[in-house]
Amino acid sequence: MLTIKQIEENRDYVVERLAVKHFQAAQLVDQIIGQSVARRQCITRTEAIQAELNQNARSIGQLLKEGRKEEAEAAKQTTAALKAQLTSLSSELDALEMQLKHLVVQLPNLPHQSVPQGRAAADNVEVRSGGQLPVLDGTALPHWELAQRYDIIDFELGVKITGAGFPVYKGQGARLQRALIAFFLDEAVRAGYTEYMPPILVNEDSGFGTGQLPDKEGQMYHATADNFYLIPTAEVPVTNMYRDVILRSSDFPVRMTAYTPCFRREAGSYGKDVRGLNRLHQFDKVELVCLEHPDRSYATLDAMVEHVESLLVKLQLPYRILRLCGGDMSFTSALTYDFEVYSAAQNMWLEVSSVSNFESFQANRLKLRYREEGEKQTRLAHTLNGSALALPRIVAALLENNQGPEGIRIPEALRPYTGFDTIQ
RNA sequence: GGAGAGAUGGGUGAGCGGUUUAAACCGGCAGUCUUGAAAACUGUUGUAGGGUAACCUACCGGGGGUUCGAAUCCCUCUCUCUCCGCCA
Structure with missing residues (x-):
């Protein structure tokens, strides 16, 4: 399969080359690029929440070590909301990646410049x-x-x-x-x-x-x-x-x-x-x-x-x-x-x-x-x-x-x- | 087919819930020294993704769960190894 990067960086070239294989790629390629942008945004948001959760867990550990039990318990409360967000974001991300892969595998390889035009x-x-x-x-x-x-x-x-x-x-x-x-x-x-x-x-x-x-x-x-x-x-x-x-x-x-x-x-x-x-x-x-x-x-x-x-x-x-x-x-x-x-x-x-x-x-x-x-x-x-x-x-x-x-x-x-x- | 053990970076192999940001050794790479090499010493050394960058995230066979926090605990699947049986 082609890499997403290849497709994103050479959108017009991909479409033009695949025409030689009589494959109408324009719509598919645009869908892929759209999905890829959405995927990246989703990743950025997901990772920000993961980072916050990690930070939170670390400070809870620190508080418990210092015997500040109530503060630790309070901090635990705040994670619940973050985890709920993470769950929904990561299932969104899974779906996006699945769709993206499903789209990408439909694209044939690009024919080389020397490939002759022709149908059969x-x-x-x-x-x-x-x-x-x-x-x-x-x-x-x-x-x-x-x-x-x-x-x-x-x-x-x-x-x-x-x-x-x-x-x-x-x-x-x-x-x-x-x-x-x-x-x-x-x-x-x-x-x-x-x-x-x-x-x-x-x-x-x-x-x-x-x-x-x-x-x-x-x-x-x-x-x-x-x-x-x-x-x-x-x-x-x-x-x-x-x-x-x-x-x-x-x-x-x-x-x-x-x-x-x-x-x-x-x-x-x-x-x-x-x-x-x-x-x-x-x-x-x-x-x-x-x-x-x-x-x-x-x-x-x-x-x-x-x-x-x-x-x-x-x-x-x-x-x-x-x-x-x-x-x-x-x-x-x-x-x-x-x-x-x-x-x-x-x-x-x-x-x-x-x-x-x-x-x-x-x-x-x-x-x-x-x-x-x-x-x-x-x-x-x-x-x-x-x-x-x-x-x-x-x-x-x-x-x-x-x-x-x-x-x-x-x-x-x-x-x-x-x-x-x-x-x- | 029966019984048991195990799966951690390129390799060997530690790790028994919070400085693991995965130790240590070997190997690799770069440097110092040397006429050159070896040895020794010093440094460096996983993959992928996100971010202009600082940096962040995921991955310890696969999947799921418990927990504020999992390489570590639980469930499940797969695979590998050892012994026995059978067999070219």
């Missing part, structure tokens, strides 16, 4: 592309049929043991999963990220910290007996490691990577978009999370984009990089690049990574701060994250694009990890 996916701007679009003959199969032919992914079996969207990987298919995870992690570590293996169940506080709760509760699987949630992405446990932390500016950059399975309930989708590996309830992903100094977060965003791109180049997949337009961006992001790979038999671009700078929007919720060398005051850090990469759609593209009469060719870079060069 069609308005996203392609910043780069790479790789060769494969030319397949008429016998080319979609990945779900290839999976069956080579007996490497069993969707039916997953339905039997769990349900739709929980595939079983088998033989060379399972080995391919393990190879991709190891490859992605090794590449991230080589690029300077520290590898983590976090819990994949998180508590309620962590869900709040990264913003899944309370609004998107329905997207996560909930283990009710212990009130834990299955993570939808490694971003949740990894980012929450830094909840309520104050860093030094010399601690930046903090670069972390983690492989985890990810769980998404994703109710409401149907049709060809969810065929095969296109959309699953459980999938594997290697995630990057960076904590950065505000002055350098966009340089770090660029570095993350280059890292993800290098993975796709090594996997020899045709890809394009999109800068998301205001209308297609997430609530929390200031600037997002999506990576799509071409899935030849489906004749579709599939999103395999989304790399975002959240600036201080997420850090404010997390209370993740840092201190400039020699300064007492704390400031909010910037947080960034991105997938590097999500496996299922990579696998879909690898299977479809590399199919041939001899089987499915494994790209050179993966062979040390798979131990085979063809799926047969």
Whole structure:
């Protein structure tokens, strides 16, 4: 969420920027500023009474110590009225703060200056592309049929043991999963990220910290007996490691990577978009999370984009990089690049990574701060994250694009990890 | 699952209703000394909010209560640790 200070000091700028996300903020922003003024006045009055009560209690203590009992009793009488005032003021203050928070959380993050205008996916701007679009003959199969032919992914079996969207990987298919995870992690570590293996169940506080709760509760699987949630992405446990932390500016950059399975309930989708590996309830992903100094977060965003791109180049997949337009961006992001790979038999671009700078929007919720060398005051850090990469759609593209009469060719870079060069 | 103990600043840890404005030690930072370092010594060192400022307010796991006054007493919830049982 944005800070009240940000909103109060840049009223017009906030409204103007949010218009890029097609969010009409003027009324909400003015309400927030009004509430904030009221809140401050209420605080001033409340604290004056608290100070008086404290003073009173101290002097009663002093009087009792000196044995001046009657004066002490008299002083006790005067506190009753003050306490009544305090009670009413502090419930007024509670109400004001609740309303204010309720209003503030409705404001999305401000889009960066470079975010393109636009309403929907069609308005996203392609910043780069790479790789060769494969030319397949008429016998080319979609990945779900290839999976069956080579007996490497069993969707039916997953339905039997769990349900739709929980595939079983088998033989060379399972080995391919393990190879991709190891490859992605090794590449991230080589690029300077520290590898983590976090819990994949998180508590309620962590869900709040990264913003899944309370609004998107329905997207996560909930283990009710212990009130834990299955993570939808490694971003949740990894980012929450830094909840309520104050860093030094010399601690930046903090670069972390983690492989985890990810769980998404994703109710409401149907049709060809969810065929095969296109959309699953459980999938594997290697995630990057960076904590950065505000002055350098966009340089770090660029570095993350280059890292993800290098993975796709090594996997020899045709890809394009999109800068998301205001209308297609997430609530929390200031600037997002999506990576799509071409899935030849489906004749579709599939999103395999989304790399975002959240600036201080997420850090404010997390209370993740840092201190400039020699300064007492704390400031909010910037947080960034991105997938590097999500496996299922990579696998879909690898299977479809590399199919041939001899089987499915494994790209050179993966062979040390798979131990085979063809799926047969 | 059973029994017990506990939760205090970056860490260890005092504190048993009113100079707690949270001791002490360790760590951190700055300085003195030193060719440099170490040691020693001196100073400094929580977070958030309000106020032009002096200064004030809140926070000792969360919430509620008793009291003129609560880190301290009471209730409640959560979490952690130890032992036993079970288990990879």
